[in-house]
Amino acid sequence: MTGLLSIAGLGPGAEALVTPEVTAALADATDVVGYIPYVARIAPRDGLTLHPSDNRVELDRARHALDMAAEGRRVVVVSSGDPGVFAMAAAVFEALDADPARWARVEIRVLPGITAMLAAAARCGAPLGHDFCVLNLSDNLKPWALIEKRLRLAAEADFAMAFYNPRSKSRPEGFARALDVLKEACGDARPVIFARAVTTPEEEIRIVPLPECRPEMADMRTMVIVGSSTTRILPRDGAPVVYTPRSVDA
Amino acid sequence: MTGLLSIAGLGPGAEALVTPEVTAALADATDVVGYIPYVARIAPRDGLTLHPSDNRVELDRARHALDMAAEGRRVVVVSSGDPGVFAMAAAVFEALDADPARWARVEIRVLPGITAMLAAAARCGAPLGHDFCVLNLSDNLKPWALIEKRLRLAAEADFAMAFYNPRSKSRPEGFARALDVLKEACGDARPVIFARAVTTPEEEIRIVPLPECRPEMADMRTMVIVGSSTTRILPRDGAPVVYTPRSVDA
Numbered sequence: 001m002t003g004l005l006s007i008a009g010l011g012p013g014a015e016a017l018v019t020p021e022v023t024a025a026l027a028d029a030t031d032v033v034g035y036i037p038y039v040a041r042i043a044p045r046d047g048l049t050l051h052p053s054d055n056r057v058e059l060d061r062a063r064h065a066l067d068m069a070a071e072g073r074r075v076v077v078v079s080s081g082d083p084g085v086f087a088m089a090a091a092v093f094e095a096l097d098a099d100p101a102r103w104a105r106v107e108i109r110v111l112p113g114i115t116a117m118l119a120a121a122a123r124c125g126a127p128l129g130h131d132f133c134v135l136n137l138s139d140n141l142k143p144w145a146l147i148e149k150r151l152r153l154a155a156e157a158d159f160a161m162a163f164y165n166p167r168s169k170s171r172p173e174g175f176a177r178a179l180d181v182l183k184e185a186c187g188d189a190r191p192v193i194f195a196r197a198v199t200t201p202e203e204e205i206r207i208v209p210l211p212e213c214r215p216e217m218a219d220m221r222t223m224v225i226v227g228s229s230t231t232r233i234l235p236r237d238g239a240p241v242v243y244t245p246r247s248v249d250a
Numbered sequence: 251m252t253g254l255l256s257i258a259g260l261g262p263g264a265e266a267l268v269t270p271e272v273t274a275a276l277a278d279a280t281d282v283v284g285y286i287p288y289v290a291r292i293a294p295r296d297g298l299t300l301h302p303s304d305n306r307v308e309l310d311r312a313r314h315a316l317d318m319a320a321e322g323r324r325v326v327v328v329s330s331g332d333p334g335v336f337a338m339a340a341a342v343f344e345a346l347d348a349d350p351a352r353w354a355r356v357e358i359r360v361l362p363g364i365t366a367m368l369a370a371a372a373r374c375g376a377p378l379g380h381d382f383c384v385l386n387l388s389d390n391l392k393p394w395a396l397i398e399k400r401l402r403l404a405a406e407a408d409f410a411m412a413f414y415n416p417r418s419k420s421r422p423e424g425f426a427r428a429l430d431v432l433k434e435a436c437g438d439a440r441p442v443i444f445a446r447a448v449t450t451p452e453e454e455i456r457i458v459p460l461p462e463c464r465p466e467m468a469d470m471r472t473m474v475i476v477g478s479s480t481t482r483i484l485p486r487d488g489a490p491v492v493y494t495p496r497s498v499d500a
Contacts, residue, residue, distance in 0.1 A: 011269075014271070015270070016269060016270045016271035016274070017269050017270075017271055017362065018269070018270070019261075019266060019267050019268070019269060019364065020265070020266045020267075020268070020270070021264070021266035021267055024266070058496075082368050082372075083372075083376075084368060084371045084372055084376045084377075084378050084379060085368070085378055085379075086379070086380075086496070087379075089372075089375070089376035089379060089493070090376040090379025090380070090493055090494060090495060090496050091496065092376075093375055093376055093379075093484060093491055093493035094493075094495055094496070096484065096491070097482065097484050097493075100484065100485075100486070104486070104487065108491070109372075110371075110372035110373070110375065110376065111372065112267065112364050112368040112369050112371075112372040113364070113368075114269065114362050114363070114364065115368065118332050118334060118335070118362040118363075118365065119362050121334045121360075121362075122332075122333075122334055122339075122359075122360035122361065122362040123360070125339070125343055125360070126333075126334045126339035126340040126342075126343055126360065127334075128334050128335055128384075129334060129335070129336070129337075129339060129340025129343075130336075130340070130386070130392075131383070131384065131385045131386060131400060132383065132384050133381070133382065133383035133384070133404075133407075133409060134378075134381065134382050134383070134384070135381045136380070136381060136496075141496045141497040141498070142497060142498040142500075143498070143499075143500040145500075146498055149407065150381060150407045150408075150409070153403045153404075153406055153407040154383075154403075154407065156403055157383075157399065157400045157403040157404065158400075159383060159400070232347065234343060234346065234347050234350065235350075236350070236354070237354065241343055241346070241358070243339070243340050243343035243344075243347075244340060245340060245344055246308075246336070246340045246341065246344070246386075246391050247391040247392065248391070248392040248393070248396055249393075250392075250393035250395075
C-alpha cells in the first residue's frame with residue numbers, strides 16, 4: 001500500500017476526550033480534511049494543510065481525501081464524535097466502493113472517538129445502561145416512513161433511544177413528528193434528555209418528561225436520549241441522575 | 251459535597267484509546283475499584299490503593315466505592331469500554347438509588363470511554379454507519395423471552411445490531427438461540443463480525459455470513475456485530491471492509 005488515510009473521531013468537543021491515538025495521527029498528518037467546524041478544532045502548524053469543506057459534500061470530501069492519500073500524503077479525515085456513527089467513515093467507504101481500483105493501494109484505518117451519545121449519557125448518569133437503539137433522525141438519506149417504522153418498533157422493544165441530528169432549520173417538522181409518534185407509542189412520562197453541545201462551553205442539558213417535550217427543545221447540536229419504560233430519575237443536590245437499571249424482572 | 255467518585259471507562263484495551271480525562275482522574279485517585287482484569291490495567295504507585303473484585307459483585311463493589319468516597323477519598327471505579335454501556339455506571343446509580351441519603355454528599359461523575367462496539371466497528375470499516383441497536387445478550391438480569399422479542403423487533407426494524415456478552419461458559423445456549431432467531435428473522439447472508447479482544451495483542455476478527463455462524467465463534471471477550479440488510483462487504487488486499495451505507499432508498 002502507498003498512502004495512508006485515517007478517519008478519526010475528535011470526540012464531542014472537549015480536548016480531554018480526544019484519544020491519544022487520534023492526537024498522534026493528527027501530529028503525523030500532512031493534510032486534514034473535514035467539515036468546517038471540525039477542522040477548526042485542529043491547530044495549524046508547518047507542514048500541515050487544512051482542508052475545511054461545507055456540510056452535505058461528504059462524498060466529494062471523501063474522494064478528495066482518498067486522492068491525496070493515493071499521492072502518498074498522510075491524510076486524516078476528521079469527524080466529531082466517532083467517525084463510524086453517522087459520520088465520515090461510511091462516506092469514505094461508499095466513495096471507495098464506487099471505484100475500488102482507483103484507491104486500491106491506499107491504507108485506510110478508522111480511529112474511534114467518544115461519540116455524542118456516550119458523552120451525553122455520562123453527563124446525566126447512565127440512561128444507556130440497558131439495551132438501546134441509535135437513530136439518525138435526518139431524512140436526507142432515508143425515507144421518513146422508515147424512521148417512523150423504526151421508532152414504533154423501538155418503542156415496542158422498550159429500547160432506550162439515542163437520536164442524532166434530531167432537527168435542522170431545513171426540516172424542522174421531522175422531530176415534531178418523531179415526538180408525536182413516541183408520545184403515542186410510549187404513553188408514559190419517561191424522561192427525555194436534551195443534551196446540547198456536550199462538553200463544550202455552550203453545554204446545556206435539560207431533562208423533560210416525554211409528554212412535555214416540544215420540538216424546539218432540540219437543534220442540530222442536540223443529542224436526544226429517550227429513556228425506556230424502566231429509566232429512572234434520581235433527584236440529587238445539583239442535577240438529578242437519569243439511569244436505566246441493568247435488570248428487567250421476568 | 252465531600253468526596254468524589256469517578257466512574258471511568260478504560261476503553262477496549264489499548265492504552266492509546268484511554269482518554270486524557272480518564273488518565274488524569276487515575277493520576278489523582280487515592281483508590282481504584284473494579285473487576286480484577288480491569289484493575290490489573292492500572293499501574294500501582296504510592297498513595298494509590300487498588301481494590302480488585304470478582305465478577306457479579308457489582309452492587310457490593312459500588313457500595314464500597316461510594317462509602318470510600320463519602321469518607322473523603324478520591325475513588326475511581328473502572329470499567330472496560332464505556333462505563334455507561336453494560337458496565338459499572340448503572341450499578342453505582344442502582345446502589346445509590348437504594349439508599350440515597352447515605353451518599354448524599356458524594357460528588358459522582360461519569361467519564362466516558364471508547365466502548366467495545368466502536369472499537370470493533372472501527373477495525374472492520376463502518377458497520378454501524380446507519381441506524382443500529384445495542385443489546386446485552388446475557389440473561390443474568392433479564393428474561394430470555396425479552397431478549398428474543400428484542401432480536402425479532404430489531405430484525406423487523408432492519409437495524410444493524412451490536413451484542414455485548416454474547417456467550418459465557420455458564421450459559422452457552424443463549425447465543426445459539428439468538429443465532430437461530432436471527433437466521434430465521436433475517437433470512438439472508440448478511441455479514442456478522444466476531445471481534446475478540448479488540449485492540450489487545452490477542453485481537454482476532456472474523457467476518458462470517460449469518461447462515462454460517464456457529465455459537466462457538468463467540469465467547470465473553472467477543473463483540474458481535476450483525477449487519478443490516480444493506481450492510482456491504484468490500485474486498486480489499488489484506489482484510490475486507492464491512493460497512494453500512496448512510497442511505498436507504500425510498
